Amino acid sequence: MARGATTVLGDGLPPRVSGALPLLGHVVEVARAPVGLIERGHREVGDVFSLRLPGKRAVVLLGARHNRFFFAETDRKLSIRTAYPFFERMFSPGFYFFADPDEYRRQREIVVPRFRGRELDGYLAVVLDETAAFERHLGDAGEFELTDELGPLVMRIAARCFLGPDFGSRMDRDFFDEFRRFSAGMNLFAPQWLPLPSVLRGNRARDRLRCALGALVRARRAAPLEPPDLLQALVGATYADGTPVPDPVLVNMILLFTWAGHETTTGHISWALVDLLRHPDHVGRVRAEAGGLDLAGGLDLTDVKRMAHLDNCLHETERLHPVAHVLARQAVETFRLDGHVIPEGTVVIAAPSVSHRLPGEHARPDEFRPDRFADGRAGRRERQSLIGFGGGLHRCTGVHFAYLQMKVVLARLLRRYDFTLLDPDPRPVRGMRTKWPAAPCRVRYARRGQAVV
């Protein structure tokens, strides 16, 4: 069979997309340009197709109907636990979604309420304060590379919200770089035991971070903070049966929140600014709706909700530039789907990056049209046609926190500065990494008149 042709597999597996190399299959393409490969699979085969990876079968599922299946069957026919082996090394087995489903649920019950409803109010002052400090750092005019500057801002906000005022405000660039080294140790393809330099650096960064966070947890046990912040609430939390949460679990939780919070939010907020600057009419609407709000300090959750157009813009960025561009599960049993057989052990992939641009699901899918979310957003989530934060039980724990942070930071920055995009058509980073806009992606900025601050 010619290399370019789609393969119809005789064993009932979904047809395979073209381009598999002998022995290596699609792994080189997955490592270099996964989104292009999945787009081709969709063009050649449709919504369900196979990839060949060394020693593994992989099946890609596209579209809202398959997304519903993917999320509904997680922890049933599909497992999230074994789907991300690198996470297990970065955190630890037995922790959160790598734990068995009962243990996962009891850990989740402690965490989820801390990121919902009025609990979020407590984070607003930190977001405003750090944004004000960022503006002082920017000064009146200049240029910056988006992710170089927004990354540390997002990290400082996460650190102060999740680690508390002392640790958070002492946090400097070294801490940010430590998290970047930890992130860069995420080895997606090679066996986890392989001593790659980036993995070794990542493991050392993980150990230093754990050590610092362990000391922080012990300090909080010895001298509790009043009123309690997120960390204090977690340190004092017990499982439903009254057992205290062990320190290693707490340390991993803080590590996960701070890492997950900065890795993803940095990409999303950077894309959001790019999308807005490429559509100045929407900048005008965002400024107009934020016009009456006290972005200097007197903001509450109701005000944040009032920024409905900015919310729609962020949803449109979530759709066009989902930073978590593919999600994975592993089949724990053999099952049939759409007349195909998916054998036990198959890696099952959902791809927001491609599903979000299917014309059957979103009109004119490649255009930035935030008003499509003006009504019926909840419906889209129920239909699972917007899955930038995942779905089902494992939907992102920090989604409301992330939206709150992005809305407040963007509203303030856009009120106070005029920005110009110096690289008008930034591309996403290559490969499997979290899809930040790749450098160069620079903006020029100038402070607006006193009347608008």
Ligand code: HEM
């Ligand atoms: C723009 C920002 C963010 C994006 C795009 C994002 C995206 C996602 C996605 C897609 C998932 C589901 C993964 C899957 O199903 O395989 C997820 C899960 C998760 N996220 Fe986020 N995330 C963001 C911010 C945050 C923040 C701020 C936190 C901090 C609390 C966080 C913590 C988590 C956790 C703990 C999970 C695992 C949930 C579970 O398995 O129950 N994320 N996130």
